[in-house]
Amino acid sequence: MPPKPITVQRRIVARSRLFQVEAVSLRFANGVEAEYERLTPGAGSAGAVLIVPILEGDTVLLVREYAAGTDRYELGLPKGRIEQDEEPLSAAARELREEVGYAAARLTPLRSLTLAPGYLAHQTQVVLAEQLYPDSLEGDEPEALEVVSWPLSDLAGLLTCEELTEARTIAALFMVREYRLS
Amino acid sequence: MPPKPITVQRRIVARSRLFQVEAVSLRFANGVEAEYERLTPGAGSAGAVLIVPILEGDTVLLVREYAAGTDRYELGLPKGRIEQDEEPLSAAARELREEVGYAAARLTPLRSLTLAPGYLAHQTQVVLAEQLYPDSLEGDEPEALEVVSWPLSDLAGLLTCEELTEARTIAALFMVREYRLS
Incomplete structure (x- = not known):
């Protein structure tokens, strides 16, 4: 090289x-x-977290949310900005409570992903969230997000949803399925 | 909804x-x-293509290329802009010749991916390229790209490469492995 x-x-x-x-x-x-x-x-930006929340057995929790970039509702894993001076796992715990209404007794950082390394410096930390229990926190979303649960064993079925398009979400779902099988 | x-x-x-x-x-x-x-x-932009070139058996071809966004060399699938008035499959065929030096007798569009639908309108079409034969085309890269081949059956090993971070590449590799097994 x-x-x-x-x-x-x-x-x-x-x-x-x-x-x-x-x-x-x-x-x-x-x-x-x-x-x-x-x-x-910009100033104060420390990247993002993407959370893969697993509820019992193999149920994964996703959110359906309006996305301003594509101007439509998108189905994807919960995610959000890491605030300044915030640890990635704290950001994941906060977003999980805000977006899906759960806390996790076990958070495992899996991998950092880039989106388009040719022109974006942006990094997203993927965090697996397990041993969930109900615990919500008020977020800053303009409308309530719809939480959608799906068996990870039927990932092929989930991928047929037209609203699921985000590369980060698809990569993270496959990675977690692989991680949990290994 | x-x-x-x-x-x-x-x-x-x-x-x-x-x-x-x-x-x-x-x-x-x-x-x-x-x-x-x-x-x-911007004007004249029609999205991007990401190509999954499969050479014989299950060897996938990737490229190692300097990425200005993250300011480091990244390992990923070949990709590029769809030019104005260009069909996605034509763009895939062109990028494949420019970046890895092959043409494909069989191109299959698999799925369109978004990167960060919350703030990017950007779409990437994933194209599977099979039945490859050597056929190169001069690209506009400032330096020659290094082509890296890897058995798709060892995707777990490929994912341990620190230079492989791009969510689109990881999602596309899993999708193609799934597609070829089904």
Whole structure:
């Protein structure tokens, strides 16, 4: 593998309340220079958590929520931002209470995922939540989320739902099924 | 499921060469209003394709490529933008030739994935590529990509690679393993 390209120049070219776009000029080991744009986390952003809550046997809990990016309702695993100075497992515990109304006696960090490493710095920590008990916390969602339960043994059936499209959710469900079988 | 929220206002708040941020005010069915920001594809963007190339038996071909978003080399399935007026399968065939140097006699669209539907409109079409034969096309990469082959039967081993982090790649590998077993 060649050494990493050298950053020749970098500057912020666009900024909004939540996003920041950085333009970077890179020089590769072979001397070729190229321009890239990447989204960098704004101040106070520490990535996200995605939680796989398992209720008894092999029932997984998902949420149906309006998604502003695709402008439709999406079915996916509960998730949320890690707040500044918050540990990933604390963020997972908080989001689990806010979005599905459960706490977990056992939280296991499984893996960190990227979304589109070519232009997003964003990282998501996948956390398995087991030994659940009812315990809810008021979230900041504009409307109540619908909690959907599904047997993990019928992952093929779940994948036929048109509302389930998120790569992180699909990757995490397969990973947890594999983890629990091993 | 409640009816979709109504868009009260929307406007572009930031724009760069590749990205465009739209701020939207939405009114939910329960009357609550909320503000969102989402990244919308710029002009001429038609999403992306992610290709799962299978060479003989169960060998999958991946590429190791510098990723500007995470600023490190990442191992993932070949992928790329769908150009304007290009069909997803044509884009998959082109990227396959450019990034791994093969053409496929059989291309099967499997599923469309989203990355972060809460704030990204972006869609990626996953395409299975089989019956491969050598046929390369010059790409626009600043340096040659390293092609890595791996038996799909050892997906667990592949997932231990620290350079493999992309949710789309992991989801697509599991989906293809499932698809070929069924």
